Structures are given as C-alpha cells and as structure tokens.
Amino acid sequence: MTNSRRKFIGSASAIMAGAGISAIIPSSLSAFPVLALPADTIRVGAIGVNGMGWSDLTAILKNPGVECVALCDVDKNVLDKRVAELAAKNVKVKAYSDYRKLLEDKDIDAVVIGAPDHWHCLMMVEACQAGKDVYVEKPIGNSIAECRSMIAAQHKYNRVVQVGQWQRSQRHFRDAMEFVHSGKLGKVRLVKVWSYFSWVTPITKLPDGTPPAGVDYDMWLGPAPKRPFNPNRFHFNFRWFWDYAGGLMTDWGVHLLDYALLGMKAAIPNSIMAAGGKFANPDSGAETPDTLTTVYEFDDFNIQWEHAIGIDDGPYNRQHGIAFIGNNGTLVLDREGWEVIPEGKKMEAVALRKSSDNGLDLHAKNFIEVVKSRKMEDLNAPVKIGADIAIFSQMGNIAFRTGKKIYWDKEKGKFTDDEANKLIAKEYHNGYKMPKLST
Structure with a gap:
C-alpha cells in the first residue's frame, strides 16, 4: 500500500466519521477504516518466524485488508515449515534467508521483526529507511544506545513502529x-x-x-x-x-x-x-x-x-x-x-x-489501524514506550x-560510574555498524 493510498484511506475515514456515517456501521467493524479495497491491502513481511515473530504475524493476519507476502529466516528448516503452513491456507509467499533482500521488496508495506534481540535495532532502523512500517518484538533494543538510535530512526523516517508489549492493549x-x-x-x-x-x-x-x-x-x-x-x-x-x-x-x-x-x-x-x-x-x-x-x-x-x-x-x-x-x-x-x-x-x-480479552490480537489490531490512519498518537506501544x-x-x-x-x-544522560558507562553501548562485530542517529 503506497503512502498516497494510506493518506487517502485516512482522509476518507475522517470524512465519513465527520458525516456521521460511522454511526450506522456495525460495532464489530467500526474499528477498521470503511474503505478496505483490495488495491489498498497492507502487504506484510515477517523476519524471524520461529517463535513470537510467527505469533505476531498470525495475530496481524486476523485483521481484514492484510496479507502476508514474504517470510525471512536464517534457518531454512523453520522457513520451509512456515511457508508450507501458509501454502496449506492457499497463501503463497516469497521466501528470503537475508532480511535485507526482504526490505528491498517493493511489494511489502510493513514488516514484523521477530529475530533475536541483538538484531532488533539494525532491522528496525533499516526497515524504516526502506519506507516500511514496523512491528518489532520486545525488548526493542539490546542496549541503551540502541534504544536511543531506534527512537531517532522512527522520528527521522516517520514510520509507524509498534513494540510487541501487547499488555499495553489489554x-x-x-x-x-x-x-x-x-x-x-x-x-x-x-x-x-x-x-x-x-x-x-x-x-x-x-x-x-x-x-x-x-x-x-x-x-x-x-x-x-x-x-x-x-x-x-x-x-x-x-x-x-x-x-x-x-x-x-x-x-x-x-x-x-x-x-x-x-x-x-x-x-x-x-x-x-x-x-x-x-x-x-x-x-x-x-x-x-x-x-x-x-x-x-x-x-x-x-x-x-x-x-x-x-x-x-x-x-x-x-x-x-x-x-x-x-x-x-x-x-x-x-x-x-x-x-x-x-x-x-x-x-x-x-x-x-x-x-477477558486477547492482548496480542488487540495489539496487532491497533498496529494495523494506525498503519491505515497514520495517527501515530493512537499507537498503544510506540517506540518511545518500548525504549x-x-x-x-x-x-x-x-x-x-x-x-x-x-x-x-x-542531565548528561549517562551513569556517574565509568565501568557502568562502558555498558551503555554494545560493540558491533563482523563488519556491522550500529546506526548512529540522534533526535
């Protein structure tokens, strides 16, 4: 779903609400934008689908107007299993072993990040850079420095970022x-x-x-x-x-x-x-x-x-x-x-x-609603809360x-102890560089 389509959906929903049309919509549907045309489907890709990443994706796909188009995992055994599970439901997806290839995919509007914690920062920042909205598992970052960079990335690229602290929706x-x-x-x-x-x-x-x-x-x-x-x-x-x-x-x-x-x-x-x-x-x-x-x-x-x-x-x-x-x-x-x-x-x-409710399902619903409306203030667990x-x-x-x-x-944003300050950031290895953005 392109940015122009997102803006159109949000504007149309606001106009209809102002006209009182929402009053005649059944309550079970009123939480979703009125216009949910196939052309405006939110196409989702998931990175890391062995545990909570798969649970998150499953919850997100319960919402109308959403479809999964791609999966990524470094374990081919897990990846093949999940691709087969979707195929059994007549859902055909692209399969990637490198998340960067998934982020290059122009067919994807939003990504679910369920990889281990040490990957959250890089993947979230690069997903925002690629113009994707993001549902990222908790903890949002694996160090204090990563959390700061992730806040800055969301601000810079103005993407919807929901952190998987689903109790915020319960x-x-x-x-x-x-x-x-x-x-x-x-x-x-x-x-x-x-x-x-x-x-x-x-x-x-x-x-x-x-x-x-x-x-x-x-x-x-x-x-x-x-x-x-x-x-x-x-x-x-x-x-x-x-x-x-x-x-x-x-x-x-x-x-x-x-x-x-x-x-x-x-x-x-x-x-x-x-x-x-x-x-x-x-x-x-x-x-x-x-x-x-x-x-x-x-x-x-x-x-x-x-x-x-x-x-x-x-x-x-x-x-x-x-x-x-x-x-x-x-x-x-x-x-x-x-x-x-x-x-x-x-x-x-x-x-x-x-x-009496399902927090994960409600959290996923909240994410999709904001992806459609672009009203960042409606997110239940935005990047700042997660950080x-x-x-x-x-x-x-x-x-x-x-x-x-x-x-x-x-005032200084650090500890008064030098040994503690050395643990504010984690060193990146193997040619990777921690994103250094500031608010």
Missing part, C-alpha cells in the same frame, strides 16, 4: 492503572515486580559443534561477537547470553516493569543496585542470572524486581506480577487479572477482576554486571 491492565492512579491505595511507597518460572529450566553445558543443516549461522550472529556454534545459544536459549539478550530482566521485565513505571508515572531512577547469580544451578550453561533482585530508587518510592528460574510460587502465590503497595492497600496485577488487598480496614477489598522500559531493564542488568550501586546523571 483492558484489565488499563483498568488496574486507573485504580492505582485514583489514589485509593494511599501513598504507594514500594512496587514489587517478579517472575518465578519453573518452566524455564537451567540449561546443561554442551560442547561447541556444527550448525544444523540449512542454518546460516554467520547471518544469525550478525553484529554479535564471532563464536563457534553452540546449541545452547541458538533459538529460544539465546536470551540467556549477554551477546544477544539480557535474561529474564529484559525478557519478562520489559512487560512487567513497564506497568510499574506506568502506575507510578515514572521513568528514570536516581540509582540502581542488583544482586544475584546462578544460584539454582551454578554449572548452568547460561550466562545471565537465574536468581536476581534489583532495586530502583526514586525520590519517594522504590521499584523492586526479582526473578527465580526453576521456582513457580512467587509473591502472592503468583508466578509473575506487579504489586503496588500503598498505605491503604495493595493492588496485585498479572496476566490473569487484578485484585486489591486492603491494609486492615483502611479500604474495601476488590475481588479478582479477571482478564523507555528497555533502557530501564538494561540499567538493572548493568547494575548486576558491575556489582555496584550505580547512579544516573539525568
């Missing part, structure tokens, strides 16, 4: 925030955020070996350091290695800490300290900690993150969650719903209010890796 999370902001909890002095997951098991050390047949391992590494292939570092487990990701802190932390910041209307802490390690299994093949406690200090409250791999029973008998602890009561929130536990008789309890929480999570990891209590200089 009703019960929004309802919980309204309650927190109502003041009924009284002064909130501490926000506890946690992930306790027994389904994430410590990985056993494995010897280096040969990449599986059909895998372009050099392309998979991209800007990460050149290392021999090890199955522990490939596919799902990449998230437990500093070269490519940041462990549970950036994997689940960006989802949950995001709502801690939103509830407290906060962004940048004064200081951060963290302690943890591979306590569940010291011989694990992973690098990131399986047990971690991080404290973010603000002027008059703290946010505390903790995770424990291999354990299911977390605070308030929940595997994961956010607890806003106020003088009058505590609001506990997770993906299942939210409730309020009173402090004595200072307030009324609120029984569990369960989730803010990714930076916040990276700060926690930097505190852990330095072993220090670190302080952020808001």
Whole structure:
C-alpha cells in the first residue's frame, strides 16, 4: 500500500466519521477504516518466524485488508515449515534467508521483526529507511544506545513502529492503572515486580559443534561477537547470553516493569543496585542470572524486581506480577487479572477482576489501524514506550554486571560510574555498524 493510498484511506475515514456515517456501521467493524479495497491491502513481511515473530504475524493476519507476502529466516528448516503452513491456507509467499533482500521488496508495506534481540535495532532502523512500517518484538533494543538510535530512526523516517508489549492493549491492565492512579491505595511507597518460572529450566553445558543443516549461522550472529556454534545459544536459549539478550530482566521485565513505571508515572531512577547469580544451578550453561533482585530508587518510592528460574510460587502465590503497595492497600496485577488487598480496614477489598480479552490480537489490531490512519498518537506501544522500559531493564542488568550501586546523571544522560558507562553501548562485530542517529 503506497503512502498516497494510506493518506487517502485516512482522509476518507475522517470524512465519513465527520458525516456521521460511522454511526450506522456495525460495532464489530467500526474499528477498521470503511474503505478496505483490495488495491489498498497492507502487504506484510515477517523476519524471524520461529517463535513470537510467527505469533505476531498470525495475530496481524486476523485483521481484514492484510496479507502476508514474504517470510525471512536464517534457518531454512523453520522457513520451509512456515511457508508450507501458509501454502496449506492457499497463501503463497516469497521466501528470503537475508532480511535485507526482504526490505528491498517493493511489494511489502510493513514488516514484523521477530529475530533475536541483538538484531532488533539494525532491522528496525533499516526497515524504516526502506519506507516500511514496523512491528518489532520486545525488548526493542539490546542496549541503551540502541534504544536511543531506534527512537531517532522512527522520528527521522516517520514510520509507524509498534513494540510487541501487547499488555499495553489489554483492558484489565488499563483498568488496574486507573485504580492505582485514583489514589485509593494511599501513598504507594514500594512496587514489587517478579517472575518465578519453573518452566524455564537451567540449561546443561554442551560442547561447541556444527550448525544444523540449512542454518546460516554467520547471518544469525550478525553484529554479535564471532563464536563457534553452540546449541545452547541458538533459538529460544539465546536470551540467556549477554551477546544477544539480557535474561529474564529484559525478557519478562520489559512487560512487567513497564506497568510499574506506568502506575507510578515514572521513568528514570536516581540509582540502581542488583544482586544475584546462578544460584539454582551454578554449572548452568547460561550466562545471565537465574536468581536476581534489583532495586530502583526514586525520590519517594522504590521499584523492586526479582526473578527465580526453576521456582513457580512467587509473591502472592503468583508466578509473575506487579504489586503496588500503598498505605491503604495493595493492588496485585498479572496476566490473569487484578485484585486489591486492603491494609486492615483502611479500604474495601476488590475481588479478582479477571482478564477477558486477547492482548496480542488487540495489539496487532491497533498496529494495523494506525498503519491505515497514520495517527501515530493512537499507537498503544510506540517506540518511545518500548525504549523507555528497555533502557530501564538494561540499567538493572548493568547494575548486576558491575556489582555496584550505580547512579544516573539525568542531565548528561549517562551513569556517574565509568565501568557502568562502558555498558551503555554494545560493540558491533563482523563488519556491522550500529546506526548512529540522534533526535
């Protein structure tokens, strides 16, 4: 769909709404532009289709006026599987092993980026440069410096960029925030955020070996350091290695800490300290900690993150969650719903209010709506929101890796500690250069 077509659709929708025509459209269709002609189909390509990239694409394709025209993956086994799945639904797509070839494809209007974290920045920036709109998985960047460049790229190229923090589109999370902001909890002095997951098991050390047949391992590494292939570092487990990701802190932390910041209307802490390690299994093949406690200090409250791999029973008998602890009561929130536990008789309890919608589907719908309308302010998780929480999570990891209590200089935009500042950016390798854009 060309830019002129996008503008036409947005203008036509606005005119019809002004004329009162939207009032006679069924509510199930009113969220979509009235004009959804075949010529104005949004053509989507997906990069990285093994895990969440495929889930994201599937959700996006549920929207009318959208079709998939291309897939890309460095693992031919995964790529062939997904191409066949679409073919079974009478959807024929182009198949690429190099994302740059997909971005050169003029038939593609928008891309889904589901590659490992260390690829998000390059792919998103280059997709914007190529005139594509982008749905990029979280965490948006793999370093503080990458997050800054990604904000600048979106501003420079004015593309729609939705970050895959789909909880931002879920009703019960929004309802919980309204309650927190109502003041009924009284002064909130501490926000506890946690992930306790027994389904994430410590990985056993494995010897280096040969990449599986059909895998372009050099392309998979991209800007990460050149290392021999090890199955522990490939596919799902990449998230437990500093070269490519940041462990549970950036994997689940960006989802949950995001709502801690939103509830407290906060962004940048004064200081951060963290302690943890591979306590569940010291011989694990992973690098990131399986047990971690991080404290973010603000002027008059703290946010505390903790995770424990291999354990299911977390605070308030929940595997994961956010607890806003106020003088009058505590609001506990997770993906299942939210409730309020009173402090004595200072307030009324609120029984569990369960989730009743599909956050990922709603998030995909929101992305497509904005691709059509070009109203950037309607995005539920724009690039700035994704960058803010990714930076916040990276700060926690930097505190852990330095072993220090670190302080952020808001005016200079860096830490007061030289060792911590060295971790603001990650070095790019193998001929790749980090995009250096500034707002």
